[in-house]
Amino acid sequence: MDWxxxxxxxxxxxxAAPTVVYEALERAEEYPRWxxxxxxxxxxxxxxxxxxxxxxxxxDLRFTAREARRDPGAGVLEIAMTGDVEGWARWTVxxxxxxxxxxxxxxxxxxxxxxxxxxxxxxxxxxxxxxxMMRAGRRGLAAHLEAV
Numbered sequence: 001m002d003w004x005x006x007x008x009x010x011x012x013x014x015x016a017a018p019t020v021v022y023e024a025l026e027r028a029e030e031y032p033r034w035x036x037x038x039x040x041x042x043x044x045x046x047x048x049x050x051x052x053x054x055x056x057x058x059x060d061l062r063f064t065a066r067e068a069r070r071d072p073g074a075g076v077l078e079i080a081m082t083g084d085v086e087g088w089a090r091w092t093v094x095x096x097x098x099x100x101x102x103x104x105x106x107x108x109x110x111x112x113x114x115x116x117x118x119x120x121x122x123x124x125x126x127x128x129x130x131x132x133m134m135r136a137g138r139r140g141l142a143a144h145l146e147a148v
Contacts, residue, residue: 006126008130012104015100017100018095021100021145039053048066048067055132055136077090085108085112086109
């Protein structure tokens with residue numbers, strides 16, 4: 001097993017129309033307004049930016065995100081990631097009852113030396129840290145969508 005390889009999946013039920021959720025998720029530069037752990041998004045051009053995140057554990061992750069797929073009809077937003085993590089992340093937005101579910105999937109290898117050094121003993125904490133970040137993101141997006 002490669003202890004520096006991670007697969008994540010989160011489902012965010014949201015009480016807003018799929019198009020509204022998709023529009024919020026495609027504006028990554030606004031994530032720091034509603035997602036506390038997304039500390040900074042710096043656009044480099046129309047399809048690329050540098051993102052800095054930090055959750056509960058005392059380390060930042062920085063990576064360059066490059067748009068790989070933007071398909072409003074299918075509700076898909078996907079990025080390729082390079083830097084402290086290398087891999088991809090994808091949002092898939094779909095109607096669910098009277099609201100929406102946003103499915104987040106991520107497959108990455110960790111490059112950050114500190115996280116590689118503590119890969120085996122730290123893995124449960126790193127996964128819990130990610131879960132906390134995703135929970136806060138869902139809550140933040142739900143509140144943001146209510147306010148809009």
